[in-house]
Amino acid sequence: MNAIILCGGLSTRLGEITKSIPKVLLNIKGKTVLEWQIKKLKSLGIAEVVLAAGHLNEVLREMVGESLDGVKLIYAIEPEKLGTGGAIKYAWGHAPKQGEPVIVLNGDILTTVDFQDMVSRLRADSDGLILGSKVSDAATYGTLEYDENFHLKKFKEKEGLHQPGFINGGIYIFNHHAQKYFPSHNVFSIEYDVFPNVTNLRVYESEHPWIDIGLPERLQWARDNWEG
Secondary structure (H helix, E strand, C coil), X not given: CEEEEECCCCCHHHHHHHCCCCHHHCEECXXXXXXXXXXXXXXXXXXXXXXXXXXXXXXXXXXXXXXXXXXXXXXXXXXXXXXXXXXXXHHHCCCCCCCCCEEEEECCEEECCCHHHHHHCCCCCCCEXXXXXXXCCCCCCCEEXXXXXXXXXXXXXXXXXXXXXXXXXXXXEXXXXXXXXXXXXXXXXXXXXXXXXXXXXXXXXECCCXXXXXXXXXXXXXXXXXXX
């Protein structure tokens, strides 16, 4: 299996906090977000991870180097801003095991989801899996709509309703053949230009702790409370 971590975003929501450091290198309870994520990927036996880098990529490379915790790092530096989908497509081309599935992580996500169990639910006849994480207040997130067989029907836009819901958890596993849904051009969004066209994407439903550290208040919560 291949692995990609998306870590090239501008992180504008974090303002000055990420002016000189990528958010994947922010410290959470003694580990960077990247270290937390590499630890999870190691549980799958993954020995090489592609970093889809862009903004501040030189800082990332200087601070982390060519390996982390025994895992080889492959840098896929965006030649231009590619969007979330374009970044995955470009990084997938750098993956060492072409033809095998890939697990993709947003670089601002922390979760205690069992990656081995998630991978075990990947069906060869499906296009892939998306993590559906339950949050207590889904007002500021888009939620997932899926049927009793966990087949994804659509992404629902933010509704502003202060109630629990299953949201896009920012972790995806794609089978190799899912690449057919990626546009031929370079710059595009995974959320708006790929997912609406995928016909057999399933949801891995999870109530495990999950946090997106992309806002200052969420980052602070993680620094105060995350247990991993």
